[in-house]
Amino acid sequence: MKKSMGQYFRMRQELAEEGMDFLFKTPVTEDVNSIIYEGEVDEEDYITWRPVEKTTSHDIKQLEENLEVVFHKSIIEYFNSYWFADLDGFINDFYIKLEGVLPNFEFDSFRKTLEGYKSNHNNRLENIPIGIEGNGLLVVIDNLNGKVKLEDFERNSFEVISESIEVLVSKLRLKR
Template identity: 70%
Template sequence: MKEAMNHYFSLRKEIADEGLDFLFKIPFDEDVDSLIYVGEVDEDEYISWRPVKKKDINDFKSLEENLGIRIHPSVIEYFNSYWFADLDGFIKDHYIKLESVLPKADIESYRNMLMGYKNNHNNKLEHIPIGIEGNGLIVVVDNENGSVKLEDFERNSFEVISEGIKQLITTLRLKR
């Protein structure tokens, strides 16, 4: 996973260096540990950021116990690879934005999202949400086989877009 993310962030940096520096700018949030911030807040209250390989591992055991499930290992690996503010891009005709992993952002907020998802899915977590698609579809990981799908909640349908998170990250394009 770290290799795929490293490749993605290198590509993102190349494109940012070509003049799209907004790829590494986010609104400043004082609740986020300054570990990923670079430089000073600008006049629009934005700050540059950089991805940082994680050294501390988040333990998902209590979250899994609380939810009564085992979370697919690729999801846990995703959340334990890097600290970063944005991981997004295009696959096929879809714009995908995956969950950010920010220092000091508590796993509790992810737990709340999982609980809401579980409540909306007959108290089951057969899929684990990990992002959003540009038209409002949910990016989920199949909790059995790790494939990444787009969920259309209203139609109760799923479209496989990648065999796994690592493959998704590797194939994301930053330009249409």
């Protein structure tokens, strides 16, 4: 996972250096540990961020116990690879935006998303929401086999878009 994410962030940095510097701008969140922030806040209340490789693992057993689920190992690896504000791009014709992992907030947003998802899915977490697709479909990870799917809740349908979150991240591309 770290290798795929590292490659993704290098690609993002190359594009930023070519003039797409907005790729590393994010609204300031006061409670976020400043380890990912660089420089000063601009006039639009945005700040430059950089991905930071994690050197310690965060235990998510408490989250698993609270939600009565055991996460697929790829989900644990995703949240324990890097701190970052944005991870998005295109795969095939889909625009995908994945859950950010912010210092001090590693699981806050994720927990809230999981609670809502679980209550809307008969109190079950067979799939784990990890992001959103450009047309509003949920990006989910099959909690049994790790495949990444797009979920259309209204139609109760799923479409596999990647064999794993690692493969998905390695194939994401940003458009110039």
